[in-house]
Amino acid sequence: MERLFKVFNISFFIFISFGVLASNDTNHHEDSNSEESSEMYDPVPDVMHHISDAHDWHFFTFRETHFTIPLPVILFTDNNLDVFMSSDFHHGHNNVTKGDRVYSIDEHGHISEASGLSILNFSITKNVASMLLAVLILFLILRKVAKSYRKNNGVPRGIQAFIEPLILFVRDDVAKPNIGTKYKKYLPYLLTLFFFILINNLLGLLPGAANVTGNIALTMVLSVFTLIITNVSGSKMYWSHIFNPLGNSMGWSAKIPLYIILLPIEIVGIFLKPIALMIRLFANMTAGHIIILSLLSLIFMAQSGLGTGGAFGVAPVSVAFVLFMYLIELLVAFLQAYIFTLLTSLFIGLAVVEDH
């Protein structure tokens, strides 16, 4: 099983790296293209803008008016904490001066300091704001569910009837079979993980919403939690499997040459498992967003290439495909939350196992 995962992880990694390289290539290609024929609509900047984080929550622009929610910018520069609203930039037209530090923002939302000081950016960005909103919604829903057990004699009603099967699913079909008898200790983490990913996935599907679970920073944090929990709860069996995988099957004279190769693989394996988790969630959610945005961009590409008639011709097809993709993304939102939780409990299960 472990070997299988390793192969899977490595192949996934290779796949992703190729993907990044490929997208790099096409980007250069398109850049040179757009210089040649500047009238053709280029969807890449808009798509990238939509799936990236931002310092303000932009909904749409109507007749040169930006409909945005300004968000707090929190910068830690040269031991100074500078806090101001993102609207102070006036969409990149203004610089913000705090003390002797002058901040400017480029069209990609990247903040830099005039004298080149390095900035630690702790801003409440669009993703952070969206995550906070998601967490608030999640808390309110679950609090309501928890309270509703006090009435109805525990018979699930309303939202409770929707949430309870999910909770029981995580408990009975994810945690119990993979972790075994010690599952109770890890249940709060697994349940929180599942619902946190799920609600962020679902909120990310709303128009104008942020791509929170498609951000590598968030998936990295979740994976690091899984890494820590897995290894902190690692049993003697788990560690002996990593540092002495061959056991007593042969003498040390034979094992030492083998371990020169095996040990690095085993140690890399510890980190590859959460890295695969991180990339899987990030890539799935980002890819879904990119596909939907690309399909919608087809309408604008048709408009720029074929005129308004072309746009009207492409629009129904494009919308039909987007609708189809939305349904798939709805499934993926649940599926990815499930897979992340499942694999986390599988890793914990492998770590806490006591004997064969």
Place this chain on the structure above:
Amino acid sequence: MNPLDLVTPGIGLIFWTSIVFLLLVLILKKYAWKPILDAVDKRSKSIEDAINAADEAKSSLAQLNEERAKIKKESLADRDALLKDAAETKNQIIAEAKTKAKEETDKILASAREVIKTEKLAAITELKNQVAVLSLEIAEKIVKDQLSSDDKQKALVDSMIKDVNLN
């Protein structure tokens, strides 16, 4: 925009996600998972208890039915035995009564016969006595009559003498 920015984690989001997620785990553990899972466990336990109680009630009912059937069977057997006893007693009593009655009748009959016999004897004796008295009275009357006159006395003496002579 450099696409590699997409796979470069930002320090801000790492920071906020770590804090928010850790707090979320702790808060939900206290305010959501514990009460919900406790309630679900409690409910499943109460359902299990109810099922067990129903099973118990069912089995005790079956036992009760069995006992009832047993008691019924026993009482039927008792009744049969009692009826049989009663019939036997009845027959015995009747037989005894018959025997006794017969004995009594025989006794009465025997004593009646005795009485009749005695009475008969007494009557016969009385009759004999009466006949003897009557005979004597008749004989007296006849004698009186025959000797009522001298002629007749003479005739009688004559006849007697005649008889004696003959002898």
